[in-house]
Amino acid sequence: MNEKGYLALVLHAHLPFVRHPEYEDFLEERWLFEAITETYIPLLNVFERLLEENMDYCLTMSITPTLASMLTDPLLQQKYLRNLEKLIELADKEVTRTRWQSDFHQLALMYYHRFTHTRYVFVDKYKMNLIPVFRRLQEAGRLEIITCAGTHAYLPLALHRQAVRAQIKTGVDLYQKLFGTRPKGIWLPECGYNPGDDEILKEEGIKYFIMDTHGILFGSPRPKYGVYAPCYCKSGVAAFSRDMESSKSVWSSIEGYPGDYNYREFYRDVGYDLDYEYIRPYINPDGTRVNTGIKYYRITGKTDDKQPYVPSWATAKAAEHAGNFMFNREKQVEYLYSIMHPRKPIIISPYDAELYGHWWFEGPQWLDFLIRKINFDQKTIKLITPSRYLEIYPKNQVLTPSMSSWGWKGYSEVWLEGSNDWIYRHLHKAAERMAELAKANNHPHVDGLKQRALNQMARELMLAQSSDWAFILKTGTFTTYAVRRIRDHIARFTYLYEQVKENRIDEGWLKSIEDKDNLFPEINYRIYAE
Amino acid sequence: MEKKDLAKFTKEELLELAKKLKIVGRYAYTKDELMDKIVKRYKTLNKNKAKPAPERKLPRIIEKVKKVITRGRKKKEVSPVVLGEKRVEERAPRPYWEAPVEPAQTVPQPQKEEISVAVAPAREEMFTFPRAYGDTKIVLLVRDPWWLHAYWEINREKEEELRKKLGDLYARSKYLLRVYDITDIIFDGTNAHSYFDIEINGGADNWYIEVGKPNRSWCVDLGLLTPDKKFFLVCRSNVVRTPRFGMSEITDEEWMSLEEDYWKLFGVAGGFGLGSSPVQAKRAFKRRFKEDISSGAPWSLFSLLEKEKERKFWLVVNTELIVYGATEPDAKVTVQGKLIKLRNDGTFTLRFALPDGMQYIPVEAVSSDGVDKRKVTPVVSRRTE
Numbered sequence: 001m002n003e004k005g006y007l008a009l010v011l012h013a014h015l016p017f018v019r020h021p022e023y024e025d026f027l028e029e030r031w032l033f034e035a036i037t038e039t040y041i042p043l044l045n046v047f048e049r050l051l052e053e054n055m056d057y058c059l060t061m062s063i064t065p066t067l068a069s070m071l072t073d074p075l076l077q078q079k080y081l082r083n084l085e086k087l088i089e090l091a092d093k094e095v096t097r098t099r100w101q102s103d104f105h106q107l108a109l110m111y112y113h114r115f116t117h118t119r120y121v122f123v124d125k126y127k128m129n130l131i132p133v134f135r136r137l138q139e140a141g142r143l144e145i146i147t148c149a150g151t152h153a154y155l156p157l158a159l160h161r162q163a164v165r166a167q168i169k170t171g172v173d174l175y176q177k178l179f180g181t182r183p184k185g186i187w188l189p190e191c192g193y194n195p196g197d198d199e200i201l202k203e204e205g206i207k208y209f210i211m212d213t214h215g216i217l218f219g220s221p222r223p224k225y226g227v228y229a230p231c232y233c234k235s236g237v238a239a240f241s242r243d244m245e246s247s248k249s250v251w252s253s254i255e256g257y258p259g260d261y262n263y264r265e266f267y268r269d270v271g272y273d274l275d276y277e278y279i280r281p282y283i284n285p286d287g288t289r290v291n292t293g294i295k296y297y298r299i300t301g302k303t304d305d306k307q308p309y310v311p312s313w314a315t316a317k318a319a320e321h322a323g324n325f326m327f328n329r330e331k332q333v334e335y336l337y338s339i340m341h342p343r344k345p346i347i348i349s350p351y352d353a354e355l356y357g358h359w360w361f362e363g364p365q366w367l368d369f370l371i372r373k374i375n376f377d378q379k380t381i382k383l384i385t386p387s388r389y390l391e392i393y394p395k396n397q398v399l400t401p402s403m404s405s406w407g408w409k410g411y412s413e414v415w416l417e418g419s420n421d422w423i424y425r426h427l428h429k430a431a432e433r434m435a436e437l438a439k440a441n442n443h444p445h446v447d448g449l450k451q452r453a454l455n456q457m458a459r460e461l462m463l464a465q466s467s468d469w470a471f472i473l474k475t476g477t478f479t480t481y482a483v484r485r486i487r488d489h490i491a492r493f494t495y496l497y498e499q500v501k502e503n504r505i506d507e508g509w510l511k512s513i514e515d516k517d518n519l520f521p522e523i524n525y526r527i528y529a530e
Numbered sequence: 531m532e533k534k535d536l537a538k539f540t541k542e543e544l545l546e547l548a549k550k551l552k553i554v555g556r557y558a559y560t561k562d563e564l565m566d567k568i569v570k571r572y573k574t575l576n577k578n579k580a581k582p583a584p585e586r587k588l589p590r591i592i593e594k595v596k597k598v599i600t601r602g603r604k605k606k607e608v609s610p611v612v613l614g615e616k617r618v619e620e621r622a623p624r625p626y627w628e629a630p631v632e633p634a635q636t637v638p639q640p641q642k643e644e645i646s647v648a649v650a651p652a653r654e655e656m657f658t659f660p661r662a663y664g665d666t667k668i669v670l671l672v673r674d675p676w677w678l679h680a681y682w683e684i685n686r687e688k689e690e691e692l693r694k695k696l697g698d699l700y701a702r703s704k705y706l707l708r709v710y711d712i713t714d715i716i717f718d719g720t721n722a723h724s725y726f727d728i729e730i731n732g733g734a735d736n737w738y739i740e741v742g743k744p745n746r747s748w749c750v751d752l753g754l755l756t757p758d759k760k761f762f763l764v765c766r767s768n769v770v771r772t773p774r775f776g777m778s779e780i781t782d783e784e785w786m787s788l789e790e791d792y793w794k795l796f797g798v799a800g801g802f803g804l805g806s807s808p809v810q811a812k813r814a815f816k817r818r819f820k821e822d823i824s825s826g827a828p829w830s831l832f833s834l835l836e837k838e839k840e841r842k843f844w845l846v847v848n849t850e851l852i853v854y855g856a857t858e859p860d861a862k863v864t865v866q867g868k869l870i871k872l873r874n875d876g877t878f879t880l881r882f883a884l885p886d887g888m889q890y891i892p893v894e895a896v897s898s899d900g901v902d903k904r905k906v907t908p909v910v911s912r913r914t915e
Binding site: 093096097098099100101104156157159214217218219220221222223224225226227228275278304336339397398399402403404409410411412413416417421422424425426428429487488490491492494495509 | 653663669671673674675679683736768773775779780782784786866880883
C-alpha cells in the first residue's frame, strides 16, 4: 500500500428506450446497434482480455435500466444481429471494391475482421445477451456496476417526490433482477442532483452517487478536501464528485485526446461518401444516408482534405495518450496528497461510455493501455471504485451538496429552455394523475385488467420523462422523433387514465401498447402511492 | 378496415381522422354516418393504391432512370407540426433575455413518413397536448442560481370568480407575477424579505424569471393588480431555492479547512492547473460552465467533438469500375486470380475503386468438368488531369 491516491474511472452507459416492433427497420434503433458494435463489445473485449491476463484493475460502470432492458430484449437482439450481418456484407463488398487501393483495402479488411469477430462474440460467446457478461465481470471484482433512474429522467425538474422515488426504485429493482444483488451506487441522470433526493436513495439502500464538481465545491459547510474525498449527505449517502482536470483531457474538443490528427475521423463514413446506388442497401430503408461505421480517414487536421487512416499510428498515439494521462494523474495525486496527507485522495473521472469506441474509435484501446501502464509503470496511483474507497475511509465530512448537473452551464438549462420547457406541464400533470390513481387503488384487491392498465400507465409516464427527449429538442436534430415519443407516451398515459377512471379499459389496445413499451415487466404502480 | 374498428373512437377523434382523409361536410354527419364515410374513403384509397401501375414497355435504361427518380419517398406532414405552430403562437411574449426562438427552430420538421393513409392512424396520432388541464395553479422550477421558470394556468371558474369580484375593474386590471424572497422564513403571504412584480402580457402561460440571487428561497404569486394598485391573489406557487454559487461561508469544526487550501484544491478540481489563485479559479470556473464537457447524449448525430466547419468550396471526384459478365452457372470464375462467387444464373458483378494508372483484369472461367477454359482480360487505364 505505497500508493498515494486513487483513480476511479466511471463509464456511464446509457441509451433511451427505442424499440419499435411495429417497423421492420427503424432509424433510431440504430443508436443501440452502433453502440453495441462500436462501444459495448469493444469494451467487453478489453475487460475480458485484461481479466484473462490477470491484470489488476477495477472500473465503475453505470448501465441504465433502459439500456439494460434493450440489451436483454430478444426482438432487439435479433434486429441487432440482422444489422450486423448487413454490415459484414458491406465490409465484404468493400474488400473487393478497394482491391486496387492498398490503403483502403487494408482498412476494409480490418473492418471485415472486426465485424465478423463481433458476430462471433455476440452470437457464440455471449449468446446474444451482453448483460450476463457484465455481471460476470462484476462478480470477478473487476467492474462495479451501478444503476440509474428508471428511464433516465432529469430528477431536479421532476417536481413530485413520488415521481423521483418511482424512477429510483425501478432502477434498483431491475438491477437486482439482472445482477442478483442490490446496487451499491447510482448514477443520477445527467448528474442532476437536488438536495433531498439522497433521502430516497437512502431508502433504497444505495451507498453513493456521482455528481459534478460544483455540487461538492459549493456544498455547505465548506468541503475540506474539495472533490478529492467523498462527503456524506445528511441522509448518510455518500456523494463523489467529478474531477474536472482529468475529465477535460478526454472530453474537451479543444484540449482532449480524441481530437488528435492521427485518430479516426468520425465524420467521414462510407454511408455518406459512396455512390448512392451502391450504398443504398446499407443505409436507412427510406433512402436517408446514415453512418454505417466504416470510416477510412484520419482526422488529418483542420482541413476537408482527409488522409487515409493508419491504424498503427493511431495505436501508438493511444499508448502515448494513456501514458500522458497517467503521468498527469500521478502529478495530480502527489500534489493533492501533499495537501490532504495522511488522507489519500480519490480522483473521480466519469465519462459517457459511448464516447469510447463510438466517438473516439481508439478509446477502448486507450483504456487498455492505461490499465496496463498503471499496473506496470508506476506506483503512485491505484485504480479503485467508490465503494472500495468508502471501505478504506468510512469516516467522511457531512455536508449538503449544492443542486447541480453536468450539463452545459452546470444546472438545468439544457433541459429547461425555450425549445423544451413546454413538456413539464404535461409530465407533471401525468405524475400527479398517476399518484392520484395509485392512491385510489392502493389496496391488494386491484388485479387483472385494471392492474395491468395502472402498471402500463407507470411505464408510459416514465418513458415520457426520459431526459433524452428534452435534450434532443434542445439540440434541434431528430426533434420530430422526440416530440413523437413524448406525445405517444403522454397520449397512451392519458387514454389509460381516462379508461381506468371510467372503468372501460380497452384490453386489445392495452395489449398492443404493453407489447410495444414492454420494459420493466415487474413494475408495480403502487410505488406512486407513497 | 371495417366499421366496427372505428367504433372505439370518439366522435372528435373520428372528425380528426375525417379531416386527414379530406372528407367534405364531415361536421354535418352523425357518428354513425361518419364511420360509414371513413370506411368508404379507405376503400377507395386502397383500391387506387392496389391498382398496378400501367404496364409500359420502356427501354431498360429508362426503367433504370425511372427507378432512381421514384426512389425518394414522399414526406407527409405529421400532427406535431400543427402543434408546434400553435405553441409558438401561444408563447409569443418571451421575457427571455435571449432572442426569441425562431419558429423554424421550435417547429419540429417531419423527417420521415410516419402516417400512411392506408392504415388507420394510431390513437396516439390523434392526441394533441391540451393547452391546459382545467386547474388553477402556478408551478415554479429552478433553472440555475439566477433564474427560475414558472408555468401556470387559470381555469374558467376562477376567472369567472375574479370577474365577479372585480366587476368593472377586471378589464382594467393586469395579471402579475409577484416574486417573493422568502429565504429561511415560513411564508404567510405578508412576511417576505422583499418582492418584485412582473407584468404578464399577451396571455402568456409561462415565464423565465431573473431573480439574480443564488442560495435564496422563492415563492411566486400569480395575481391581478387593479388600477388602484390592489393585488388579488389567483394562486401561489411551490417554494424553490436557487443553488449556491461559490464557496460556502460555513465551515465545520471537525473538518476545518483553510480558505487557502480550499482554493488550492478548487484550482485542480476546476481543471485550471495546480494551485490557481482564488480570483483566477473563480473566474475560470464560471468560464468552464460555458464549455460543454459532457455530452448529455453521445449517441449518433449529436456532435461531441466539434466538427470543424469552414465554409469552403470543394469538389471530390472518384472513379469506380464495374466488371460484370456471365457464364455457365456451375463454372469456376477467377478475377485477377481470385475466385469469385457467381449468382444462381451464372452472372457476376464486381465493383472496384479505380485509382490512377493501368489495371489488367484477367477474368478466367473454367467449366465444372475442367475441360473448357475461357480467358478475357480487360485493360483499363485512368489518368487524372
